[in-house]
Amino acid sequence: MNTTASRISLHGGHSGQYCNHARDLLEDIILRYIDLGFKRVGITEHIPPINDAFLYPEEKALHLTTDDLHKRFKDYFKNLNNLKEKYRAEIKIFVGMETEAYTGYELHVKQLIARFQPDYIVGSVHHINDIYFDYSREDYDKAAAICGSHDALYEKYFDLQYEMIKTLTPFVVGHFDLIRIYDPAYAKRLLNPDIQQKILRNLRLIKSLNLVMDFNLRPLARGEKEPYPTDSILKRAKEMDIPVVPGDDSHGVNQAGGHVDRAIKILNTMGFNTLWPEPVLLT
Numbered sequence: 001m002n003t004t005a006s007r008i009s010l011h012g013g014h015s016g017q018y019c020n021h022a023r024d025l026l027e028d029i030i031l032r033y034i035d036l037g038f039k040r041v042g043i044t045e046h047i048p049p050i051n052d053a054f055l056y057p058e059e060k061a062l063h064l065t066t067d068d069l070h071k072r073f074k075d076y077f078k079n080l081n082n083l084k085e086k087y088r089a090e091i092k093i094f095v096g097m098e099t100e101a102y103t104g105y106e107l108h109v110k111q112l113i114a115r116f117q118p119d120y121i122v123g124s125v126h127h128i129n130d131i132y133f134d135y136s137r138e139d140y141d142k143a144a145a146i147c148g149s150h151d152a153l154y155e156k157y158f159d160l161q162y163e164m165i166k167t168l169t170p171f172v173v174g175h176f177d178l179i180r181i182y183d184p185a186y187a188k189r190l191l192n193p194d195i196q197q198k199i200l201r202n203l204r205l206i207k208s209l210n211l212v213m214d215f216n217l218r219p220l221a222r223g224e225k226e227p228y229p230t231d232s233i234l235k236r237a238k239e240m241d242i243p244v245v246p247g248d249d250s251h252g253v254n255q256a257g258g259h260v261d262r263a264i265k266i267l268n269t270m271g272f273n274t275l276w277p278e279p280v281l282l283t
């Protein structure tokens with residue numbers, strides 16, 4: 001057992017400066033990671049929307065436009081690249097971004113990558129049929145109703161995720177089973193043979209492309225009992241020798257680095273390699 005695993009997060013660091021559902025200054029978040037002894041951290045702000053239909057509700061409430069968010073995203077890269085240099089002696093910062101998988105994302109994300117040259121990307125799916133399903137229970141139920149059932153919702157999610165991974169080759173695949181977010185019966189549903197077959201297909205793709213799975217700690221911050229992915233998927237990832245790396249998915253200083261020690265302990269106990277891989281751009 002490797003007991004000297006260094007603290008790391010490869011998904012998170014959302015800040016109030018660049019995300020309206022996060023809090024605090026990006027620099028204060030970086031300082032928090034340094035205080036906690038992190039030697040490496042990946043910061044992965046949400047990409048700006050492709051058009052106004054994909055603005056978050058809190059952005060609409062503030063009358064922000066796609067244009068405003070593109071300008072803000074440009075500022076994020078400039079600021080984070082400066083912070084990367086400023087704190088180089090204390091911490092190695094990987095400048096990243098978290099993607100989407102809604103209609104038109106392929107070209108949108110590739111254009112953002114070409115323009116901003118991030119160190120790596122986190123590939124996430126937050127929409128089903130262009131409905132943002134993880135924002136609220138109401139949106140989740142709406143997405144499920146459109147799909148016809150919760151089982152169909154899961155299948156659609158894992159199909160979108162498969163396409164996204166093939167299209168973007170994200171170094172980190174974000175919160176693999178986020179689709180379970182508002183489903184109390186998720187543990188059983190994820191074992192449904194039709195869903196399980198898609199999960200295994202996606203894991204095989206992740207393995208074949210040498211990608212990393214996000215061990216996403218946001219559920220722990222919400223008081224839930226396990227991170228994404230759930231235990232049954234984590235065991236499969238271990239069998240397939242897929243690297244799994246903690247991601248705090250933090251949205252403020254007080255969440256930065258949260259539950260990372262617990263995550264490392266879980267990964268150690270399960271026999272995962274905790275000599276973390278370094279993120280790179282693969283697209």
Ligand SMILES: [Zn+2]
Nearest residue numbers: 014019021251
């Ligand atoms: Zn967020």
Ligand SMILES: [Zn+2]
Nearest residue numbers: 098124174175
């Ligand atoms: Zn996400």
